[in-house]
Amino acid sequence: MQVWKFGGTSVGKPERMHSIRELLLTDPSRKIVVLSALSGSTNALIAIGEAAKANEDASAAKQIGDLKAHYDAFIKELYSTEAGLAKGQEIIDNEFGFIRSLVGIKPFASKQEKEIVAEGELLSTQLFQGYLEEVGDSSVLLPALEFMRIDADNEPELEKIEEKLTSILAQHPDKQTIVTQGFICRNPREEVDNLKRGGSDYTASLIGGAIRAEEIQIWTDIDGMHNNDPRIVKRTFPIRELTFEEAAELAYFGAKILHPSTITPAKLRGVPVRLKNTMQPEAPGTLIANQSSDREIKAIAAKDNITAIYIHSTRMLNAYGFLRRVFEIFEKYKTPVDMITTSEVSVSVTIDNSEHLESITAELREFADLEENDSDQNIICIVGNFSADKEGIALKVLDAMKNIPIRMISYGASEHNLSLLIHSKYKAEALNVLNERLFYYEDAMKGIFTAP
Secondary structure (H helix, E strand, O other): OEEEEEOOOOOOOHHHHHHHHHHHHOOOOOEEEEEOOOOOHHHHHHHHHHHHHOOOHHHHHHHHHHHHHHHHHHHHHHOOOHHHHHHHHHHHHHHHHHHHHHHOOOOOOHHHHHHHHHHHHHHHHHHHHHHHHHOOOOEEEOOHHHOOEEOOOOOEOHHHHHHHHHHHHOOOOOOOEEEEEOOEEEOOOOOEEEOOOOHHHHHHHHHHHHOOOOEEEEEEOOOOOEOOOOOOOOOOOEOOEEEHHHHHHHHHOOOOOOOOOOHHHHHHHOOOEEEEEOOOOOOOOEEEEOOOOOOOEEEEEEEEEEEEEEEEEOOOOOOOOHHHHHHHHHHHOOOOOOOEEEOOOEEEEEEOOOOOHHHHHHHHOOOEEEOOOEEEEEEEEEEEOOOOOOOOHHHHHHHHOOOOOOOEEEEOOOOOEEEEEEEHHHHHHHHHHHHHHHHHHHHHHOOOOOOO
């Protein structure tokens, strides 16, 4: 069995839902199909929730009406029979009636807000399943809220997911296509919750890991993961193969095509992940597995909105226990550290979540001196196969960056990552010069001008 996930742009128009069905028919494998909300729906639902929270009921009602009108028009192109259209209209009327009832609850709380946001996936999957029923395909809708669980720390409970999912799947042994929702889940209080933004990728990986799938396919509107950010860099190209470790580094440090958490469940169970393009299904995409090509440098990514904190020990030399005290503070405020560099008397760290920055720095000042924090920074991450016996990797990178000020360097902690901290104003320049020097320079010297 395979797991295929389709994002918001892949289901955002009726003709694209038709195309998904055609794609499913090209492969005889039995599949679990994970769908995101229609593109734009999640943002619209969040806005409705915000209006309800602010007691702007008239605004919320108008936004609900506008969104419902979009779905009313959507089903007229999705279905081709009166019965199909009637079924679709029933789904829309029921779900939007529920949304209106949630907005009417006062005080409007986080519980209702999460229930509203979940409606995007509940609508898209019911409408798609209705279409499959209309055309007579062997399919069934499997509600994610019946098996997808997170714990008190908002972490998925893989063993519980596997147990519940295996039991439910056993009830539908004859169904070729099993449709379910991405993103949404239940928390320990049995309330509707979610896996945060981008969580449909995570859902697909959790399901694929739980059932030991043959393969997980993430279908988007991009031809696999590119070697650099195509929005900023002109000459990029798709990467055909990555290891789980390389893909995880790229996702964490800014590659937008993949949610950072996606790789973990697949890696734990050894399930390959393939990134595919719904607009170009014939393209090979990117395969993420235990093995990849031998190319040393695979890709570059950039992580935005970084803050650097420079901490100096007031006890100066031989200050044992200093690092422990520093990181206990970040742990206390559940603030992950991206990069770290150390010397005998100081440590520099970067964070991408500044929510608790004021409290963190206040506690650090109790035993350390701090320089002024550097905000508006970027981490440039170069990913590849950087095993200890590789020569010249750092030299190539630093030579390419010779005209750009670098605040921090992290190299050696991982065999797959060399990270540089720079001011955000140099981001575009850095990505472009690294792209040219690391992927094209040697070929240009030989008179070759094609992508690697």
